[in-house]
Amino acid sequence: MADMPSAAIHIHGLRKRYGSGDTAVDALKDVNMRVAPGEVVGLIGPSGSGKSTLLKCLGAVIEPTAGRMELGGRCIYDGGWQIPDLRALRRDSIGFVFQAPYLIPFLDVTDNVALLPMLAGRPNAEARQRALELLQALDVGHRAKAQPSELSGGEQQRVSIARALVNRPPVILADEPTAPLDSERALAVVRILNQMATQFSTAIIVVTHDEKIIPTFKRIYQIRDGRTCEEAGEGRAV
Amino acid sequence: MISLAGRDILHAWPKFVLTGFGLGLLIGVTLSMAGIYRGMVDDARALLNNSGADLWVVQQDTQGPYAESSSLHDDVVRSLQGLPGVARAANVTYLTMQVRFDSGDVRAMVVGFEPGQPGEPSYLVAGRQITRSHYEAVADVRTGLALGQRIRIRRHDYTVVGLTRRMVSSGGDPMVFIPLKDAQEAQFLKDNDSIVNDRARTAANPGLNRPGVPGLLDAITASQASNHNVNAVLVQVASGQDPEAVAAPIRRWKHLEAYTRAQMEEILIAKLIATSAKQIGMFLVILAIVSAAIVAFIIYTMTLGKIREIAVLKLIGTRNGTIAGMILQQALGLGLIGFVVGKVAATTWAPIFPKYVLLEPGDAVRGFVIVMAICALASTLAIRAALKVDPAEAIGG
Numbered sequence: 066m067a068d069m070p071s072a073a074i075h076i077h078g079l080r081k082r083y084g085s086g087d088t089a090v091d092a093l094k095d096v097n098m099r100v101a102p103g104e105v106v107g108l109i110g111p112s113g114s115g116k117s118t119l120l121k122c123l124g125a126v127i128e129p130t131a132g133r134m135e136l137g138g139r140c141i142y143d144g145g146w147q148i149p150d151l152r153a154l155r156r157d158s159i160g161f162v163f164q165a166p167y168l169i170p171f172l173d174v175t176d177n178v179a180l181l182p183m184l185a186g187r188p189n190a191e192a193r194q195r196a197l198e199l200l201q202a203l204d205v206g207h208r209a210k211a212q213p214s215e216l217s218g219g220e221q222q223r224v225s226i227a228r229a230l231v232n233r234p235p236v237i238l239a240d241e242p243t244a245p246l247d248s249e250r251a252l253a254v255v256r257i258l259n260q261m262a263t264q265f266s267t268a269i270i271v272v273t274h275d276e277k278i279i280p281t282f283k284r285i286y287q288i289r290d291g292r293t294c295e296e297a298g299e300g301r302a303v
Numbered sequence: 304m305i306s307l308a309g310r311d312i313l314h315a316w317p318k319f320v321l322t323g324f325g326l327g328l329l330i331g332v333t334l335s336m337a338g339i340y341r342g343m344v345d346d347a348r349a350l351l352n353n354s355g356a357d358l359w360v361v362q363q364d365t366q367g368p369y370a371e372s373s374s375l376h377d378d379v380v381r382s383l384q385g386l387p388g389v390a391r392a393a394n395v396t397y398l399t400m401q402v403r404f405d406s407g408d409v410r411a412m413v414v415g416f417e418p419g420q421p422g423e424p425s426y427l428v429a430g431r432q433i434t435r436s437h438y439e440a441v442a443d444v445r446t447g448l449a450l451g452q453r454i455r456i457r458r459h460d461y462t463v464v465g466l467t468r469r470m471v472s473s474g475g476d477p478m479v480f481i482p483l484k485d486a487q488e489a490q491f492l493k494d495n496d497s498i499v500n501d502r503a504r505t506a507a508n509p510g511l512n513r514p515g516v517p518g519l520l521d522a523i524t525a526s527q528a529s530n531h532n533v534n535a536v537l538v539q540v541a542s543g544q545d546p547e548a549v550a551a552p553i554r555r556w557k558h559l560e561a562y563t564r565a566q567m568e569e570i571l572i573a574k575l576i577a578t579s580a581k582q583i584g585m586f587l588v589i590l591a592i593v594s595a596a597i598v599a600f601i602i603y604t605m606t607l608g609k610i611r612e613i614a615v616l617k618l619i620g621t622r623n624g625t626i627a628g629m630i631l632q633q634a635l636g637l638g639l640i641g642f643v644v645g646k647v648a649a650t651t652w653a654p655i656f657p658k659y660v661l662l663e664p665g666d667a668v669r670g671f672v673i674v675m676a677i678c679a680l681a682s683t684l685a686i687r688a689a690l691k692v693d694p695a696e697a698i699g700g
Binding site for chain 1: 304305307310311313314315611612615616617618619620621622625693694695697698
């Protein structure tokens with residue numbers, strides 16, 4: 066292990082059991098995963114295979130049953146949570162991109178992105194400045210004052226990526242981020258994720274069923290019956 | 304940190320304003336109910352103030368003249384005028400009735416008074432005081448009567464020569480002032496058939512119609528057709544005199560009841576309008592519960608409509624306190640809009656009410672605090688629902 070490059074995400078022997086006794090269901094049986102900083106990996110698998118459960122465990126919203134998880138070189142779970150404030154962990158160390166953008170409808174684009182640094186205690190002006198820079202980088206700077214309902218689907222997804230990145234987390238968890246988009250926009254989102262991963266050294270796990278984007282990953286984790294296996298991806302340029 | 308509640312309100316302001324308007328009308332009704340109670344108390348105080356009396360002397364063992372009927376001989380006043388500490392004393396009669404005029408009638412309290420004495424309307428807004436002994440009247444403006452208008456009280460017509468204001472009974476009926484003698488007659492006047500009948504019965508009674516006693520029958524008949532009773536004597540005590548000290552010998556030696564201002568206020572407010580006050584109090588409690596239920600329902604529904612956003616907010620690290628604060632501020636914002644609308648509405652429609660509605664600033668402040676407290680209380684249901692939202696709901700699967 067000593068000569069291995071440091072991992073932004075390192076999961077070892079992760080298990081998650083729902084319920085108990087005869088009704089117990091093992092959603093995750095033995096999950097192992099390693100993602101380097103700046104790397105984008107795909108997580109695929111059939112419905113009910115445990116993808117979302119894994120994402121929720123990684124996102125510190127449900128507690129695994131056993132195993133070990135490290136995020137950004139910090140152990141967050143080892144048979145029990147190692148971090149007292151999971152809310153702060155989610156805010157500062159994990160970015161989320163959802164299938165639907167889930168932008169806050171009563172905040173404009175800038176404040177949707179700036180909300181996270183504000184929640185982290187950054188001054189409003191600094192938070193907005195950081196949000197604007199990211200929005201510019203994601204090519205939606207011109208919609209900074211728009212309401213989410215005024216944006217196209219692709220623009221909304223880019224704003225949600227900006228929101229995930231704004232606190233410079235070491236990890237982004239993307240749950241079917243291209244599902245509602247057409248091929249062109251889906252590939253554009255993947256391109257952006259790759260750029261951002263490289264630019265900010267962020268490890269990104271993309272859960273997807275989308276056949277259009279699966280060939281773009283260099284590494285893919287397939288999850289089946291609660292167990293992961295690593296596959297080499299095509300790594301097709303986008 | 305930006306105000307999430309403020310942004311949400313601005314984003315959905317038509318919904319907030321319309322909801323606040325509806326709530327405001329309810330709050331307006333609540334404020335008006337409180338105003339009606341205050342108006343009743345103020346009417347009672349105005350009645351006492353306008354009488355110009357320090358003591359009300361009434362029939363023994365009664366709480367007259369406003370709460371119970373009271374009847375005194377009109378010569379009692381002379382014995383009171385001679386008592387130490389009494390500056391002035393005057394007879395008054397009170398009779399609540401329908402006063403008729405050309406195009407209809409109006410419910411009013413007819414007051415019989417002696418001009419220049421306690422009981423006289425203290426000020427006029429138009430016209431003059433009564434100067435003739437009979438058939439002139441001064442009316443409160445709320446009767447709707449005008450100067451020179453002819454009104455009918457029992458069998459006599461009166462001309463309105465003066466108008467006064469805020470002269471009302473404890474029940475809020477406007478007053479019509481007429482000369483005492485006319486009022487005494489009006490209060491006990493029998494109809495013609497009854498008078499003829501009484502005369503025949505008296506004449507047929509050999510004990511009252513004795514042969515050889517000329518004038519006896521006429522005297523008895525005359526006494527039956529006239530009235531020398533009044534309802535109360537209003538007493539003003541001399542400067543520096545304690546009304547209670549003046550009242551004590553009246554109770555002890557004159558075998559009459561004498562009430563001071565404080566005692567009369569107690570009778571009017573604590574007894575006469577107590578049932579109405581309880582009635583209004585019940586309405587206020589019900590309206591408060593209805594308001595709370597409406598605010599709770601609205602805020603709860605609005606919160607349920609934002610479950611996904613709340614889940615996202617919790618997932619990205621928003622504190623529970625921030626989310627609870629957002630819902631609480633929205634509830635308070637709704638209450639604020641509702642209160643402003645309610646206050647404006649109550650102030651606007653208060654003059655239209657047939658009875659006096661007194662909207663006191665103190666009640667408005669108390670109402671505001673209660674509305675805010677109710678809104679805060681009502682938001683707890685929505686806050687509980689929001690805090691139960693699992694951030695995992697933001698992630699599919």
